[in-house]
Amino acid sequence: MIGSRLGSYEITAKVGEGGMGEVYRATDTRLGREVALKVLPAAFVADAERLARFEREARVLASLNHPNVAAIHEVGEEGGTHFLVMELAPGETLAERMARGPVPVREAIPIALQVATALEAAHERGIVHRDLKPANVKVDGDGRVKVLDFGLAKALDPEPGSAPAPGLTHSPTLTLQATQAGVLLGTAAYMSPEQAKGQPADKRADIWAFGVVLWEMLSGRRLFQESSISETLAAVLKSDPDPRELPAVPLALRTLLDRCLRKDPRERLHDAADVRIALEDALAAPDGATEARPPATRSPWSRAARAFAAVLLLAGAVALGWVLGSRRDDGAPRSIRFAIHPPRGVGFVQDPAVADDGSFLVYKGWTDDGSRLFLHHVDRFASQPLAGTEGADLPFLSPDGRWVGFVRDGDLLRVPTAGGEALLIAENAAQGPGATWGPRGSIVYSTAWLGGL
Numbered sequence: 001m002i003g004s005r006l007g008s009y010e011i012t013a014k015v016g017e018g019g020m021g022e023v024y025r026a027t028d029t030r031l032g033r034e035v036a037l038k039v040l041p042a043a044f045v046a047d048a049e050r051l052a053r054f055e056r057e058a059r060v061l062a063s064l065n066h067p068n069v070a071a072i073h074e075v076g077e078e079g080g081t082h083f084l085v086m087e088l089a090p091g092e093t094l095a096e097r098m099a100r101g102p103v104p105v106r107e108a109i110p111i112a113l114q115v116a117t118a119l120e121a122a123h124e125r126g127i128v129h130r131d132l133k134p135a136n137v138k139v140d141g142d143g144r145v146k147v148l149d150f151g152l153a154k155a156l157d158p159e160p161g162s163a164p165a166p167g168l169t170h171s172p173t174l175t176l177q178a179t180q181a182g183v184l185l186g187t188a189a190y191m192s193p194e195q196a197k198g199q200p201a202d203k204r205a206d207i208w209a210f211g212v213v214l215w216e217m218l219s220g221r222r223l224f225q226e227s228s229i230s231e232t233l234a235a236v237l238k239s240d241p242d243p244r245e246l247p248a249v250p251l252a253l254r255t256l257l258d259r260c261l262r263k264d265p266r267e268r269l270h271d272a273a274d275v276r277i278a279l280e281d282a283l284a285a286p287d288g289a290t291e292a293r294p295p296a297t298r299s300p301w302s303r304a305a306r307a308f309a310a311v312l313l314l315a316g317a318v319a320l321g322w323v324l325g326s327r328r329d330d331g332a333p334r335s336i337r338f339a340i341h342p343p344r345g346v347g348f349v350q351d352p353a354v355a356d357d358g359s360f361l362v363y364k365g366w367t368d369d370g371s372r373l374f375l376h377h378v379d380r381f382a383s384q385p386l387a388g389t390e391g392a393d394l395p396f397l398s399p400d401g402r403w404v405g406f407v408r409d410g411d412l413l414r415v416p417t418a419g420g421e422a423l424l425i426a427e428n429a430a431q432g433p434g435a436t437w438g439p440r441g442s443i444v445y446s447t448a449w450l451g452g453l
Contacts, residue, residue, distance in 0.1 A: 001014075001022075001024060001039070002014060002024070005078075006026075006037065006039075006076065006078040006081060006083055007076050007078045008028060008029045008030045009026040009027065009028055009029070009035065009037055009076075009083075009085065010026060010027045010029055011024045011025070011026045011037060012024075012025050012026060012027060013025040015036065016135075021038050021039050021040045021041045021044070022038070022039045023036055023037070023038050023039075024036070024037045024038075024039070025037075025088060026085075028085075034088045035073060035085050035086065035087065035088050036070075036085075036086045036087065036088045036089070037083055037084070037085055037086075038083060038084040038085075038086060039081060039082075039083050040054075040082045040083060040084065044082075045080075045082050051082065054075075055075050058072055058075045058084065059075075060125075060127065061127065061150060063125070064121065064122055064125055064127060064150065066117075066118055066121040066122070067144075068114045068115070068117055068118035068121075068144075068145050068146060068147055069118050069121065069122065069146065069147050069150050070086055070087045070089045070138070070146045070147065070148045070149075070150070071086065071087040072084065072085070072086050072087075073085040073086060073087065086148075087146070089138035089140075089146035089148065090138070090140045090141075091138050091139050091140030091141060091144075091146075092138070092139060093134060093135050093136075093137060093138055093139075094111070094134035094135070094137040094138075094139055094213070094217070095133070095134035095135045097134075097139060098134055098216060098217060098220065101220050102217070102218060102219060102220030102247070103217040103218065103220075105218065105247065105249055105250070105253070107143070108214070108217040108218055109250075109253070109279055109282055109283045110143055110283065111137075111139060111143065111145055111217070112210075112213075112214050112217070112279055113276065113279040113280065113283065114144070114145035115132075115137060115145060115147060115210060115213070116210065116272050116275040116276040116279055117272075117276055118145070118147040118150070119132075119147075119203075119206050119207075119210065119272035119275070120271075120272035120273050120275075120276055122150055123203045123206070123271070123272050127150060128201065128202060128203050128205065128206055129147070129149070129150050129206050129209070130195075130201050130205055130206065131149060131187065131190075131209075132147070132190060132206055132209035132210060132213065133187065133189075133190040133209065133213065134213055134216065134217075136148045136149050137213070188224075188229050188232040188233055188236070189212070189222060189223065189224045189225060189232055189236070190209045190212050190213070191205075191209075191233070191236060192204070192205040192208035192209065192236075192265070193208070193236055193237050193263045193264075193265075194265055196233040196236045196237055197237070202265075203270070203271075203272070204265040204268050204269075204270060205265075206272070207260050207268055207269050207270070207272065207275065208260060208261065208265075208268060210260060210272075210275060211256075211257055211260025211261040212224070212261070214253075214256075214257060214260070215241060215245075215246070215257055215261070218246055218247060218249060218253075219245040219246055219247070221245055223241060224236050224239065237263070241257070241261055243344060243345070249282075250281075250282040251380075251382045251384050252278050252279075252281040252282040252382070253278075253279075253282040254343075254382065255278070255382035256269075256275065256278040256279065256282070258344065260275065340363075340376055340383065342365055342374075342383065343365070343374070343382070343383055343385070345367050345368070346365040346366065346367055346374070347366050347367065347368075348365070348366040349363050349364065349365045349366070349374075350363065350364055350366075351363060351364045351393070351394055351395060351434075353395045353396050353397045353404070354397075355397055355401040356397075356399055356401065357401070358378070359377060359378060359379075359401075360375060360376060360377045360378060360401070360417075361375075361376055361378070362374065362375050362376075362386070362395045362397060362404050362417070363376065363383075363395070364392065364393065364394075364395060365383075365385075369390075370390060370391055371390075371391060371392060371393065372385055372386070372389045372390050372391070372392060373385070373386045373389035373392045373395050373404060373406060373415075374386065375404075375417055386404065386415055386417075386419070387415075387419060387420075388415050388420075388421060388422035389404075389406060389408075389415060389422065391408050391409065392406040392407070392408050392413075393406060393407045393408060393434075394406060394407045394434035394435065396434060396435050396436050396437055397417075397437060398414075398437045399437060399438075399439065401417060402416060402417060402418070403415070403416060403417065403437070404416075404417055405425070405435055405437055405443060407434065407435065407445075410428045410429065411424060411425075411426070411427050411428060411429070412424075412425040412426040412427075412429050412435065412443070412445060413425060425443065426445075429445065429447070434446060
């Protein structure tokens with residue numbers, strides 16, 4: 001089609017093709033601008049009802065005016081060829097960028113934030129993408145993002161109760177490009193579990209796809225990559241992401257990925273606004289506020305066991321916080337209620353030590369590799385592992401909350417709550433129930449279970 005015209009659009013080059021048809025660069029001879037011209041596939045055009053619905057969807061999308069969404073200019077037809085005229089987004093696709101390797105955290109977060117902002121704006125207008133993937137995200141040389149093909153996947157789905165047109169189902173790229181394995185797997189790998197089951201998809205499907213894209217940006221690897229469509233869909237339904245594939249990232253980012261990639265949509269983040277807020281927190285985090293790589297093996301503990309452990313810890317922490325005298329401005333006792341979600345791989349938690357002001361606590365968490373200490377702020381979702389506390393036992397806090405003391409193999413040690421090197425206090429000294437940190441830097445500890453202090 002290069003060199004031909006569709007209406008006032010002169011086609012100059014082929015840009016690519018996918019489930020929604022072939023895409024060309026074209027010149028708008030009336031307005032003197034470059035546009036992207038998408039020629040709709042014949043199987044789509046043959047269904048008059050579907051074509052009419054597509055045009056209705058396109059008009060809705062045309063009303064979505066957002067800097068991170070590629071705008072739709074026109075739906076046209078010339079000589080039986082139906083086409084869609086869209087903004088020509090500059091730069092390379094995120095898929096092309098990721099082909100060169102992992103995207104550094106400080107580059108990935110601004111890209112992800114713009115994608116989330118685009119999702120938020122669209123979802124507020126009732127528009128769901130349903131085919132979000134790296135090939136549908138353009139990034140220019142200045143890091144500006146444009147999300148492509150917004151809402152077009154919905155236009156290919158049949159109306160509720162109607163029979164699907166031949167070759168058209170919930171996954172347009174899967175069906176319309178059935179001879180292109182790369183395209184097939186590309187879309188299957190970003191489908192949410194509910195889409196993989198053939199169930200209707202809402203905005204939570206976009207949240208899932210966003211999580212997959214963000215994971216792949218950071219890790220430099222495909223999250224679900226199998227040798228066939230059925231195996232890829234099975235992996236989406238059954239396989240869990242391996243945290244070891246991620247680099248050290250801000251805690252807010254790791255928590256966000258966990259909440260985006262919950263297979264049950266009821267447990268997944270529901271709103272793109274929450275995704276945006278989490279990314280803004282991650283962007284604002286200092287460079288050192290990262291979480292170490294998780295342990296090499298997974299915990300055998302069930303979700304129910306972890307939840308029960310968290311409830312036990314929560315009950316103990318709230319009670320201990322009350323005993324420590326957290327008070328309101330009028331002097332009356334103040335209760336603080338919060339939830340603790342142990343990180344993945346932590347099978348059991350115990351021994352909470354609560355800060356004097358009730359703002360955070362430190363607890364011991366068990367993994368397949370043994371125990372370590374975790375710090376949890378009551379106003380945050382995630383717990384942060386404390387480096388250098390592997391094998392730690394019986395944590396206790398300094399009155400100012402700057403230090404965590406603990407026992408390891410009979411030695412008494414301390415580590416800054418802000419992170420840092422563990423320092424030896426007393427060698428081969430502490431045994432039994434533990435220790436407490438008193439005023440003026442004094443520490444009282446037990447020498448044996450039935451011994452003295």
